Amino acid sequence: MLGLEKKDATLLLIVFGLTMLAPFLLNPFPEGSAMAQFNAGYPDLMQRFVIFGIFAIGFNILFGLTGYLSFGHAAFLGIGSYAAMWMFKLFGMNVIPALALSVVMSGLFAVLIGYVSLRRSGIYFSILTLAFAMMSYALAYSVLATDMDGPDRQGLLQKGLTGGETGLQLTLQDPRILGQKAAEDGNLPVPNIFGLEMRSSAELELGNWVFTFSAGYYFSAVVMLIAFYLSIRIFRSPFGMMLRAIKSNQQRLNYTGLNPKPYTLAAFVISGMYAGLAGGLMASMDPLAGPERMFWTASGEVVLMTILGGAGTLIGPVLGAGAIKYMENILSKINSDILHGWFAFLPDGLEDFVVAIIYPFIGKGWHLTLGLIFMAVVIFLPGGLVEAGQRVARMFRGKKAEDDSKSASTEPAE
């Protein structure tokens, strides 16, 4: 199907099913119940799952296949967002051209940054990409945020190309030469795809459950599915095989008549374009672009997502992105009142004690939990969540798996 092997086609179908049914699957608890705060089926969070999924899928093409660890990929996320915003400001609110420009711009920057950074490998490559991302951040934060209109004019570039600290926003003065300057009600217009607004949604009430179907989520999900499909094709292509060969033995590749440089650069640019696409989608869901999107912590986050899920695997990055965004948004919402509510059945002293122990790991402390989980994965499950899944599956298969593992000992030990 679609030029894929059966195994890959099955995986794609499963991911398709899960993303399409996500509004149900992520909302298992009825409204108003004690567990309802674990529901993740609201548009804002679901959009983040798939958008960061795209970011991580792209990052994995570089890091998972070639082993080159970029610490500056958030630069492309930011570039994608700014590009989309300028498209919204200058031409109109349709997201398709905006995303196209996001991909093109981040691709161009990736050619430049990749060309320079790939002159080195290992830690020096990582440092170079980090330096580029921090320069991009500094440019967006201040240098490109100065008034480029001149003191007496109040035009489009009054706050520079990036809008500095407050970010790049839509205004009613924007030209939008191919669309409307303002919505019918005089407010700022909204990103849309041929008229269907990204923020529009429908609700379905079933008993105590409320499910929300948002246009923005479904659009992002379709984009992610396309991105995922392309990444499968890349993994199975001669190009993908060359990238794995680069990770495995560059010396042999050289003496086999192949030049590793253009292959790594192509992987770098493709992954930069994925990041730009994700950035453009962020701006399409919420028309705003700020420099913090390029900050080094954002670059580090995609590294965590990829490794947590399973670098070099197809589905790992998506799982990692989902897991981290879930923790960031759900764990961080739990406060001590909620904890007291859960443990109210315990005797008072014990209740306070249990809450005091758990408290550092929730709310603002969710990073602590993430750190612990990350350490555990790196130490015990080098293959990430995907390896965890494989181990569980093997356990359930029981006896048969035992026989398999005898022949599987010759299989990759990744």
Place this chain on the structure above:
Amino acid sequence: MGILEVKDVNKRFGGLQALGDVNLSVQENTVHAIIGPNGAGKSTLLNCLVGKLIPDTGSVLFDGQSVLGRTPHEINQMGISRVFQTPEIFGDLTVMENMMIPCFARRDGAFRLHAIEAVENEAELRDQAEAMLDDVNMLDKRNMHSASMSRGDKRRLEMAMCLVQNPKLLLLDEPTAGMARADTNNTIDLLKEIKEKRDITIAIIEHDMHVVFSLADRITVLAQGTPLVEDTPENIKGHPKVQEAYLGESH
């Protein structure tokens, strides 16, 4: 003129003259062995042929063209394949994938971005790779993870990867170093078979006299970076200078 012409090549490492005025001519379709004691400069000479090192002076012509200043992948594309002293393969890949990479290199050159078509669909290249694996008796190992194989098998695989490119010149750097007797004999048989089946020139660096005398058409003895003599195996065996410089001490 030989397929490989090395003229007046010098190479210094700091104060050490690793190669001094090396002249060497390898004739097409012969097996040319380069022997010499440890530190004689054999690997250095080989590295000068494949672009890993650049000689300080002198010239290296392959098929009438200079290889100096070219990168290893360019030199490979000219028709020189190299087997390393310790087998260099793609350990994370399967045996079949290891074979497919040189097939692509030969068909598509140093770089081609084919990112969408599946490797699986390259039936023609797959047939080539499988035929080559069959030649070296490794077809049954095609789906194995190559890092998990024995050293002897890795060596066979590396040779198969070089041969599937159909090189004009195959360079071997001590291909039997560290091998058990049986593996060494297998390698000799394999190389003999290769010679019979196709037109290929082989330059081999070797320590093991048994290997050298059973394979070589010509032998060059290198000592302290300079060729001492070049002759047929029979003449080399009895040559007094060689006895003194090499055979005497290590045999």
